[in-house]
Amino acid sequence: MSLRLQMLGTGNSFAKNYFNNNALLQDEAFTLLIDCGITASLALHEMGKTFRDIDAVLITHIHADHVGGLEEFALFTQYNCETKRVLYLPETLAVPLWNQTLMGGLYQEGVVGSLEDIFEVRLLTPGVPVQVSPGIRVELIKTPHIPGKDSYSIVLNEDTFYSADMTFRPDLLLKLVQERGVRRIFHDCQLTGQGVVHTTLKELLSLPEEVRRMIKLMHYGDDKPDFEGKTGEMEFLQQQLTYEL
Numbered sequence: 519m520s521l522r523l524q525m526l527g528t529g530n531s532f533a534k535n536y537f538n539n540n541a542l543l544q545d546e547a548f549t550l551l552i553d554c555g556i557t558a559s560l561a562l563h564e565m566g567k568t569f570r571d572i573d574a575v576l577i578t579h580i581h582a583d584h585v586g587g588l589e590e591f592a593l594f595t596q597y598n599c600e601t602k603r604v605l606y607l608p609e610t611l612a613v614p615l616w617n618q619t620l621m622g623g624l625y626q627e628g629v630v631g632s633l634e635d636i637f638e639v640r641l642l643t644p645g646v647p648v649q650v651s652p653g654i655r656v657e658l659i660k661t662p663h664i665p666g667k668d669s670y671s672i673v674l675n676e677d678t679f680y681s682a683d684m685t686f687r688p689d690l691l692l693k694l695v696q697e698r699g700v701r702r703i704f705h706d707c708q709l710t711g712q713g714v715v716h717t718t719l720k721e722l723l724s725l726p727e728e729v730r731r732m733i734k735l736m737h738y739g740d741d742k743p744d745f746e747g748k749t750g751e752m753e754f755l756q757q758q759l760t761y762e763l
């Protein structure tokens with residue numbers, strides 16, 4: 519079964535030359551949006567798409583470049599689509615996503631009082647795989663990002679790791695490759711500075727060559743052009759390009 523990945527954007531939260539690091543994953547008849555940042559609708563527009571083309575959205579963590587477009591997504595689907603869209607949500611994010619992010623703009627007395635009034639909410643438990651569609655199976659892994667702010671990376675179809683925003687976890691990456699058979703890694707990559715809340719290029723370059731060859735870099739800054747040819751075996755994911763997985 520063919521599976522296609524198309525990054526709406528590959529930028530970090532302050533990038534101006536790239537849209538937010540959000541992704542479309544498509545099998546024959548299903549489209550999953552991974553994260554929905556501030557720039558999501560504009561990025562989709564550039565791709566000739568709208569939120570109507572999305573069957574489900576999965577959220578990795580609550581930062582504006584990953585959820586800042588959900589209010590528009592919700593209102594668009596509420597007033598332009600016949601069916602509720604599915605929202606795949608890590609179970610620990612259900613309350614904060616509504617209470618701390620979406621309630622302000624979406625709450626409407628007697629009409630919208632919860633996520634369930636807008637989305638078909640499906641809560642995800644880390645370590646428990648879920649078949650989202652015939653060609654897309656997701657399993658969450660809680661990964662470190664900001665202390666006290668949960669963030670979840672994704673194992674896709676047993677062979678692909680899609681990192682959320684996360685600090686360097688070489689042990690996890692090696693375990694995924696050596697014990698779980700992961701053969702493809704899409705990883706957030708901070709090109710300069712210390713890896714306080716993200717994984718740095720320098721850290722990824724410290725991985726064994728076997729693992730580096732599996733990695734494509736995303737969630738990078740506007741300084742990306744300065745690093746072309748300086749990422750070893752790891753290629754930069756290009757936004758809006760379609761990758762056959």
Ligand SMILES: Nc1ccn([C@@H]2O[C@@H]3COP(=O)(O)O[C@H]3[C@H]2O)c(=O)n1
Nearest residue numbers: 530531532581582583664683714715
């Ligand atoms: N403790 C923190 C929290 C946030 N940040 C910056 O804010 C950004 C929010 O989106 P992001 O993509 O997770 O990247 C975060 C850091 O740049 C940071 O640098 N340190």
Ligand SMILES: [Zn+2]
Nearest residue numbers: 531581583683
């Ligand atoms: Zn981010």
Ligand SMILES: [Zn+2]
Nearest residue numbers: 579581663683
């Ligand atoms: Zn983040």
